[in-house]
Amino acid sequence: MSLSPLVGVPSLVLFAMLWASMVVVGVLRARNRRWVWLSALRRSLLGIVLFAALLGPVVQVEREDMATNTEILLVVDRTGSMAAEDVEGGPRLDAVSRDIMALLEATPGSRYSIVTWDGSARTELPLTTDTSAVASFAELLHQEISEFSAGSSLNRPLDDVLDILESSHELRPGNARYLIVISDGEATDPSDAEVSSTWQEVAPLVDGGAIWGFGTPEGGPMQTYQVGVGPTGEYIEDPDSPGQNAISRIDQHALQQLADYTQLPLTINPSEQQVAELGSQILDGAESVATRSRNNWSYNYVIWPLGIAAAVLIGWECISFAGTAATWRRRHAV
The missing domain is CATH 1.10.246 (Serum Albumin; Chain A, Domain 1)
Structure with missing residues (x-):
């Protein structure tokens, strides 16, 4: 004690x-x-x-935690267009947060890593079994700061994704890797608008996953986002039509091209059932490969x-x- x-x-x-x-x-x-x-x-x-x-007073208790060999890499678009209000009457990122939480519940024991991109790509969360960290990311997820917006491109996180998957493949060859790219597909960076064929290099590095597209063909307006304020209530203005709100529309063609390159299925605005089905597929894959247990200590108050x-x-x-x-x-x- x-x-x-x-x-x-x-x-x-x-x-x-x-x-x-x-x-x-x-x-x-x-x-x-x-x-x-x-x-x-x-x-x-x-x-x-x-x-x-x-x-x-506490007593030390041995606790067995089960962890699978499944690695799930979430790649999340945080550009301003992901704030478009055309998914269930709210911002696209709200639906993204909901689906990440649903996936988390559907894949117990999995390891997660998270990459986001806006004006640049960054690793938000290295590979971890800490589900609370993933949940915190989902709850706090928001669009980029509007004044720092530098356009969007599906190719922006590609180098980071390849680095993570190649490193994982080398260090943990027996693990099962799943990639989920989350975006509306809209490219507003004219210098990098076409989906790069280099995404094909991802396909042999993953065992499955999905491309999740968010948005509608009709599109929706986007609120601006400021530090310390959050959504301001004011909407991004269309640069070609002064006084009019800019409208962001999903680019299903770009998302389908990404899905073809990565050989992953494309799902538009995934439902809870579709997220649960993906979770089941991931768990089935993990069970067919391996499971691993590790001993930890917990402390109980007496x-x-x-x-x-x-x-x-x-x-x-x-x-x-x-x-x-x-x-x-x-x-x-x-």
Whole structure:
């Protein structure tokens, strides 16, 4: 057994000093000297029990966590067009967050890594089994800062994706790798508008995955996004039509071209059922390859015995107080 205090050391010291002072004051002010030391003992014991509980006694427990050999690489488009409000009446990224959470629930034990791109590509999360980190990413996902927007291209994250997959293939050849690219396919960078055929190099490095396209042919307007403000309520203006909102539309042709290069299926605005089906396919693949377990240690607080002792002492204190109160009423009865 070891200790994991529920409060800081200064708070523990302050509690001990205040409780000791209360007991001493109770002794000095007591009128009935006959039972004063019994009351002091009872209150001291209660203070010791509460102090022990605050110290946080814990026991170390061996815990077995199951982890598969599945690696899922999420590649997420964060450009301004992903804020277009044409998926279930809200921004595309809201639907993306929902689907990532659904995939997370459907693939327990999987390892995740995350790459995003806007004006540049970056690795947001290295390969991890920490599902809380993936969930936090999904919950906090938002579009790029509007004033720093540099256009969009499906090719922007390609180098990072290849580096991660090639490294994984070399270091962990027995693992199963899945790639999920999430975008609306819209290219607004005229210097890099065509989907690069280099995406074909991804196909032999993955065991499956999907291209998730978000948006509609009708499109939707996009709010601007500022640091410290978030969505501003103001919409991005169409540079070719001053005074008019810019409209972002999904580019299914570009997304299909990406799907053909990577040999992954294209799904437009995936439903919960489609996400669950992909999760099942991933788990089936993991089970057919391997599973791995690893031992960890967890710590469980053992406070319930102290809680019982405190309840007994508090009950004793209440009975004593009730007796004292009854005696006082008899003495002062008219």
